[in-house]
Amino acid sequence: MGxxxxxxxxxxxxxxxxxxxxxxxxxxxxxxxxxxxxxxLDGSLHAVSKQTGDIKWTLREDxxxxxxxxxxxxxxxxxxxxxxxxxxxxxxxEGLMKLPFTIPExxxxxxxxxxxxxxxxxxxxxxxxxxxPETGEKQTSLTTSSSESICPNTPLLYIGRTExxxxxxxxxxxxxxxxxxxxxxxxxxxxxxxxxxxxxLVSSGDxxxxxxxxxxxxxxxxxxxxxxxxxxxxxSGDSLRxxxxxxxxxETLRFLTFSSANGQAEAHSSxxxxxxxxxxQASQKTQLV
Amino acid sequence: MGxxxxxxxxxxxxxxxxxxxxxxxxxxxxxxxxxxxxxxLDGSLHAVSKQTGDIKWTLREDxxxxxxxxxxxxxxxxxxxxxxxxxxxxxxxEGLMKLPFTIPExxxxxxxxxxxxxxxxxxxxxxxxxxxPETGEKQTSLTTSSSESICPNTPLLYIGRTExxxxxxxxxxxxxxxxxxxxxxxxxxxxxxxxxxxxxLVSSGDxxxxxxxxxxxxxxxxxxxxxxxxxxxxxSGDSLRxxxxxxxxxETLRFLTFSSANGQAEAHSSxxxxxxxxxxQASQKTQLV
Numbered sequence: 001m002g003x004x005x006x007x008x009x010x011x012x013x014x015x016x017x018x019x020x021x022x023x024x025x026x027x028x029x030x031x032x033x034x035x036x037x038x039x040x041l042d043g044s045l046h047a048v049s050k051q052t053g054d055i056k057w058t059l060r061e062d063x064x065x066x067x068x069x070x071x072x073x074x075x076x077x078x079x080x081x082x083x084x085x086x087x088x089x090x091x092x093x094e095g096l097m098k099l100p101f102t103i104p105e106x107x108x109x110x111x112x113x114x115x116x117x118x119x120x121x122x123x124x125x126x127x128x129x130x131x132x133p134e135t136g137e138k139q140t141s142l143t144t145s146s147s148e149s150i151c152p153n154t155p156l157l158y159i160g161r162t163e164x165x166x167x168x169x170x171x172x173x174x175x176x177x178x179x180x181x182x183x184x185x186x187x188x189x190x191x192x193x194x195x196x197x198x199x200x201l202v203s204s205g206d207x208x209x210x211x212x213x214x215x216x217x218x219x220x221x222x223x224x225x226x227x228x229x230x231x232x233x234x235x236s237g238d239s240l241r242x243x244x245x246x247x248x249x250x251e252t253l254r255f256l257t258f259s260s261a262n263g264q265a266e267a268h269s270s271x272x273x274x275x276x277x278x279x280x281q282a283s284q285k286t287q288l289v
Numbered sequence: 290m291g292x293x294x295x296x297x298x299x300x301x302x303x304x305x306x307x308x309x310x311x312x313x314x315x316x317x318x319x320x321x322x323x324x325x326x327x328x329x330l331d332g333s334l335h336a337v338s339k340q341t342g343d344i345k346w347t348l349r350e351d352x353x354x355x356x357x358x359x360x361x362x363x364x365x366x367x368x369x370x371x372x373x374x375x376x377x378x379x380x381x382x383e384g385l386m387k388l389p390f391t392i393p394e395x396x397x398x399x400x401x402x403x404x405x406x407x408x409x410x411x412x413x414x415x416x417x418x419x420x421x422p423e424t425g426e427k428q429t430s431l432t433t434s435s436s437e438s439i440c441p442n443t444p445l446l447y448i449g450r451t452e453x454x455x456x457x458x459x460x461x462x463x464x465x466x467x468x469x470x471x472x473x474x475x476x477x478x479x480x481x482x483x484x485x486x487x488x489x490l491v492s493s494g495d496x497x498x499x500x501x502x503x504x505x506x507x508x509x510x511x512x513x514x515x516x517x518x519x520x521x522x523x524x525s526g527d528s529l530r531x532x533x534x535x536x537x538x539x540e541t542l543r544f545l546t547f548s549s550a551n552g553q554a555e556a557h558s559s560x561x562x563x564x565x566x567x568x569x570q571a572s573q574k575t576q577l578v
Contacts (some may be wrong), residue, residue: 111449
């Protein structure tokens with residue numbers, strides 16, 4: 001292989017590693033397509049390397065879910081993954097029940113009044129974060145009330161996020177019954193045609209993410225982002241796009257990473273077995289719903 | 290008929306006239322079911338008598354549509370009746386074209402980005418006006434940020450209204466391209482089963498409303514509310530409900546009222562003929578769509 005061939009090969013390897021060095025340029029440019037975006041319950045959006053899970057930069061925003069700290073009966077429990085709602089302690093002691101609507105759907109239907117005299121009031125507010133993909137520095141935010149012009153000449157990421165607020169007001173007791181705020185990044189659903197090579201297993205109790213190869217089941221990397229992961233996104237076609245993730249109990253994920261860390265053949269086969277099992281469970285669940 | 294029979298009959302007549310006098314009570318109580326609610330472009334909601342169209346009271350809020358006063362090419366024109374959008378002066382000189390979405394639908398889809406680099410940002414905000422049905426006095430407003438408790442012991446009307454805001458930001462020219470605010474009262478659509486006896490013909494150019502009997506075509510009343518009417522509502526089952534209305538050119542409506550004012554048999558038959566014609570036109574239009 002001649003010098004040109006070696007140069008091309010090394011460029012190829014470098015770009016595969018998520019970085020493209022400009023020939024003759026000074027600084028490297030991180031392509032947003034080489035990043036994963038990990039949203040956590042505390043409101044952080046981490047831009048991480050697809051290859052290692054290492055954090056490149058972080059956007060810190062309001063927490064994904066904000067609800068009153070006091071608990072009343074019945075109490076409403078929101079799922080931070082998609083804003084779906086559960087009710088606990090209903091009139092007939094039914095236990096935990098999933099409601100037939102999510103917070104975004106409730107905000108869309110509001111203002112409405114239920115037969116038991118509850119007034120639902122909603123608010124949906126979008127914001128675009130205009131971000132330097134290299135440093136994560138927020139250039140500006142675009143909302144319906146502020147749209148200042150942006151300094152040009154830099155390639156920019158546009159990340160859309162929506163805040164949904166809902167309040168329930170009891171017209172009989174004439175007092176506020178419950179309120180919640182749910183934040184969601186704007187991203188089209190994952191497209192099966194994309195043939196995504198990785199599977200992200202996330203812990204329900206802490207910030208652990210174990211990323212495995214979708215075919216072989218090998219652990220590619222694991223990271224702890226300090227707060228439970230509620231969404232994993234790719235950057236594709238000028239916007240975020242959902243990447244599939246599966247939430248597991250913290251003990252299950254710890255066992256997988258512990259086995260993997262031992263580096264033995266048996267442990268790897270146990271991980272493969274577990275991952276296959278999890279995949280089957282997930283597909284069964286989808287069929288049931 | 291004895292004295293009790295006459296009392297019952299007179300009570301019946303009084304309640305039919307929209308008022309129910311409390312036996313032994315001091316003040317009369319206006320039932321919200323005896324009222325029509327007329328929303329006009331300037332943001333007023335008039336509570337009017339079903340029998341005469343006379344204004345009982347008025348809620349004054351922000352105008353139904355707020356758009357920039359300057360016109361750019363292409364320009365967007367919203368329809369205050371339902372928030373649908375028209376575009377004028379497109380690239381290929383197509384003339385006036387209806388867009389396949391309304392402002393509320395655009396706000397629901399936002400944040401989104403079109404292929405020509407326009408970022409759409411939306412905001413939807415609900416408010417409940419808590420109103421004394423007798424005087425129209427606003428007791429309080431409920432939003433997601435303010436829900437103070439209400440003084441009890443009075444029957445109250447809860448009127449829901451939603452503000453939709455949308456902005457279009459051009460990422461190529463990096464400036465705001467257009468923004469609009471549309472306000473809409475929360476009301477389920479008119480139910481054909483209700484067998485509504487009246488038809489409201491409203492002028493596209495001023496505040497004229499001509500109300501005719503749906504069967505006979507006779508003019509029941511006509512009123513001018515000072516600003517074009519964009520919605521007519523009933524109060525039924527604890528909430529506003531859409532009543533059907535038909536928007537006509539100002540000249541057509543003036544001709545109808547002028548003919549009717551003459552009080553001649555021929556004029557009445559001309560009005561009947563016109564109203565039948567209008568009904569046919571409207572049903573043809575519905576079939577075409």
